[in-house]
Amino acid sequence: MNDDHTPDHSQDDTQESGFVQEPRLWQNETWTAKVIKNDDDDGWAVAMFKDGESEAALIGPWTMGRDKKNPKPLDGTAFITLVKTASEFVRRSEQQLHATLHQAVTVNGQTGRVTVLLDIVPDDDNPYATLSAQDEGGDTLAEVRVEAGFKLNRNTAQAWVDAGFEKPKGARG
Structure with a gap:
């Protein structure tokens, strides 16, 4: 999608730049969104992987498609939202880890x-x-x-x- 919300049909450009845009897999230079079967029930989930990481940074529920059997395909708007959510989650986790590993208390000497x-x-x-x-x-x-x-x-x-x-x-x- 372009900034004016018109579809971008330059599929060859996205493939050449390393971007993937498939119904169950979207990827940019930093993030990969992968729609997966939810092991806990009959539904679907989406896993967000940061480039170079083997474990998902974030996993959340994913919407069923119209047939109530298969997942809704990923799209640009959903991918942007997922990237923002996963980035914020990673940032907060890093802040929490930093706060745990580096503590400070001020007292009177x-x-x-x-x-x-x-x-x-x-x-x-x-x-x-x-x-x-x-x-x-x-x-x-x-x-x-x-x-x-x-x-x-x-x-x-x-x-x-x-x-x-x-x-x-x-x-x-």
Whole structure:
């Protein structure tokens, strides 16, 4: 489709550019939408794959066609909506992962505010985290390696600062 909503019949152009536009499969340079049989019932689902990924970023229900047996074919409008939805889902998942892996709490120290940071390294074989403290100017006051499961909250941060940045008890790493 063009911007003026007239059909684009240049099928050869889409094939040459690597774009696929089939009833159950649409693809652009970043995303692939694939209509699949829904394993949970008699209906259909659409799976959105980001380029280079083997697992779907998003799977959602898909509408039945007029015959109530086969899926409705994908089209340009649906594909654009699916790409926007899947992109937003991936963005939010990345933000949530970042927030989980990089935490910060600010507490009072002897000479002013101290920001305590926990940066988790989710290594498959040996996950760990780095607990660090920064003064108000961003200078590092202390840094220790702790378990990836270390719980950073206002109490644990304040206790670490109050203890003069000694390695927290039970914090292996």
